[in-house]
Amino acid sequence: MISLFWKESRALTATAGIMLVDFLFTLMGMAFDPRTIGGAPAWLKPAKFGISTAIFAGSIAWLFQYLPDFAKTKRWLGPALAAILLVEIGIIDFQAARGTTSHFNVSTVEDAVLYSIMGTSIGVLWVLSVWIVVTLFRQTFHDPVWGWALRLGMLISVLGSASGGLMTMPTGEQRANLLRHEQVTSVGAHTVGAPDGGPGIAGVGWSKQHGDLRIPHFLGLHALQIIPLLVWWRRKSTMRFLWTISGSYFALFLILTWQALRGESIVEPTSLTLTVLGVWLAATMGALIPYKRNGYSMEVIHER
Numbered sequence: 001m002i003s004l005f006w007k008e009s010r011a012l013t014a015t016a017g018i019m020l021v022d023f024l025f026t027l028m029g030m031a032f033d034p035r036t037i038g039g040a041p042a043w044l045k046p047a048k049f050g051i052s053t054a055i056f057a058g059s060i061a062w063l064f065q066y067l068p069d070f071a072k073t074k075r076w077l078g079p080a081l082a083a084i085l086l087v088e089i090g091i092i093d094f095q096a097a098r099g100t101t102s103h104f105n106v107s108t109v110e111d112a113v114l115y116s117i118m119g120t121s122i123g124v125l126w127v128l129s130v131w132i133v134v135t136l137f138r139q140t141f142h143d144p145v146w147g148w149a150l151r152l153g154m155l156i157s158v159l160g161s162a163s164g165g166l167m168t169m170p171t172g173e174q175r176a177n178l179l180r181h182e183q184v185t186s187v188g189a190h191t192v193g194a195p196d197g198g199p200g201i202a203g204v205g206w207s208k209q210h211g212d213l214r215i216p217h218f219l220g221l222h223a224l225q226i227i228p229l230l231v232w233w234r235r236k237s238t239m240r241f242l243w244t245i246s247g248s249y250f251a252l253f254l255i256l257t258w259q260a261l262r263g264e265s266i267v268e269p270t271s272l273t274l275t276v277l278g279v280w281l282a283a284t285m286g287a288l289i290p291y292k293r294n295g296y297s298m299e300v301i302h303e304r
Helices: 002-008 010-032 044-066 071-098 109-138 144-168 172-179 214-221 223-234 239-261 271-288
Strands: 236-238 301-303
Touching: 002 010, 002 044, 010 044, 010 071, 044 071, 044 109, 044 144, 044 223, 071 109, 109 144, 144 214, 144 223, 144 236, 144 239, 214 223, 214 239, 223 236, 223 239, 236 239, 239 271
Parallel strands: none
Antiparallel strands: 236 301
């Protein structure tokens, strides 16, 4: 498997390996460094970003095998993605070592410059991810179900990534301070309804008391892995199954985004949210029931 990844993109495979090593070092940091940043262990964010980046880099290297018609594109796209990922994680680790935040931090000129570089890198990464989506739609697949699983997984992942832009918007208090031309130490936040840094869920740090935009962002980002995995796991998949799970996945992403923007905690959903989730679950289960006419299934099954 590793040889396949290396063949498709040495840069991305090497980056995935570096990120795994980085993840191990950040775990050691969490074990031996007692410092906290914003109420969370100093090395928690670098650890989360390290493992997530390793998964993303490896996933794109794996995905490249399904783009045989675009060898030239893969030759420049892999190194470009790898360079951007290394810059982003490098800044996150550097800021953690300094004992300060990496995201939204404009408290000093140095912090603002680093955040700007990181933000620009993420923007370029998103554009290149859109490029991959376009390439997938141009690629011909022998198995249409598998082809659409890759396309929709990557598309939802790109949309989930775009949701991160909601976190960069100034909060009400920050906006008011900026209008008064007062100095601010941060612009943007992942918590909705309270400042960042409150009690969080163990292991991930997501807010237990307020809305948290990192939750739908996380779900959306990993559609690239989860949707193809579900199609592969079912072995014999239909287009109906694929479109159902993809639509359901995207709907859940939208519901969690809506919940977070209302300032509602993921662990304390209101009756309205529970009702919407119930409708979502019922609709998903209903759509997955095979449709038959005269005793024969109307679905076309594709096998890989």
